Amino acid sequence: MTQTDSGPAELRPAEEAAKALVVEILSGEDGAPVTLEQHDVGPLQGVHDFWVDRASGREALEVTTLADQATVNNGMHWQTRGPDSEQQVEGLTHGWSVMVDTRAKATALKKHLPAWLLALEADGITSGGRWDRRAYEHPVVFQLAGAGVMTAEAVPGLPAGRVMLSYATTTIPGRPMNGPEHVAQALTEALQLKRHRGDADKLGRSGVAVRHLYLAVDLRSRYDVARAASEGLPTETPVVDEQITWVWLAIPAEGATDVLRWSSSTGWLRTRVER
Structure with missing residues (x-):
């Protein structure tokens, strides 16, 4: 987020898109309005991006990108x-x-x-x-x-x-012939990166029980993940830091966004949000 002179933080386009998707999906599931409140503002440093307010209580959300940084x-x-x-x-x-x-x-x-x-x-x-x-x-x-x-x-x-x-873009990872299971494997590898370990730490410091890590899939550098996800829903369990209770993968598609979510309690879920 970018701090403005007036105080409130200006959301990046990726954060605006994530906010809209999270509100739409969770509100639909809850059957009640869900709101997001910016948290990473002002003098606060090293904290997650949003508070998620649901009827069941307050949750934490961090928004980032799944990308091969060298390719980008x-x-x-x-x-x-x-x-x-x-x-x-x-x-x-x-x-x-x-x-x-x-x-x-x-x-x-x-x-x-x-x-x-x-x-x-x-x-x-x-x-x-x-x-x-x-x-x-x-x-x-x-x-x-x-x-x-x-x-x-x-x-x-x-x-x-x-x-x-x-x-x-010759550095884009190849996709093994294992269909959608490549999504789980790619996620496991990505979450070992230093920047995503930092995301997990931010969520861990939130002090709340439910903590979401939202990853927007960058098609320029991780098209392998998008292709694998298009072949079906993974069944393989990714290795996820215990400070993260929900992982979101948002994959742009024609006229829509495919959102894959994983938690240890539900396994993999897919929601398609039309744009």
Whole structure:
């Protein structure tokens, strides 16, 4: 949350979305209004985000994201420092599609991409990159590969000189062929991370019996979790810190949000909230 001059904290969009979903789901289950009150405000430090007020009593809620942070950071690096995702290069006789590995640094490609593509065309080459057999034969293809280009191809039908850049998020974890059980396994691994152990500690300090950890699944870096969840409801029990009594996984879907919840008393539940 961001503190404002007037005192109350301004919610981030992810927190606003979480608040709306939690209120809708719990109010529906309780058959009575549920309200959320901001708690991580003012001078308070290291505390959970919201109090959840239900007919049964007060509960604690912490809102965060399930993400592969390296992938997120790499994507932000390219978006802020890399070439424009769409640009016009004078002198090219083809339109080009370029896919880059976001683990590479953006500096060389931003500086040299137009000249490299012009050099390829001058030599009659209409494809190149890390996956090209000429990567170690042609000097410009070698430079493209070294700058993180996985593929660069002239695209029929694309206007001459138009260069379209896309990103390959190669650090996204793979999904084993075990269907929805991958969700439980991925959750177990994520909760071992330092930042999520800190989330558990915040909830533990709340002093209340029911403590919710809400994780918004970042599709850019954890699409493996979304894909696995789409195949069914997990049955496997995740390993969850005892300071957390409920885990929420909110997965964006077309026109809706799929919310998977787990507690030791109920196992896995799924609720689809239309938007």
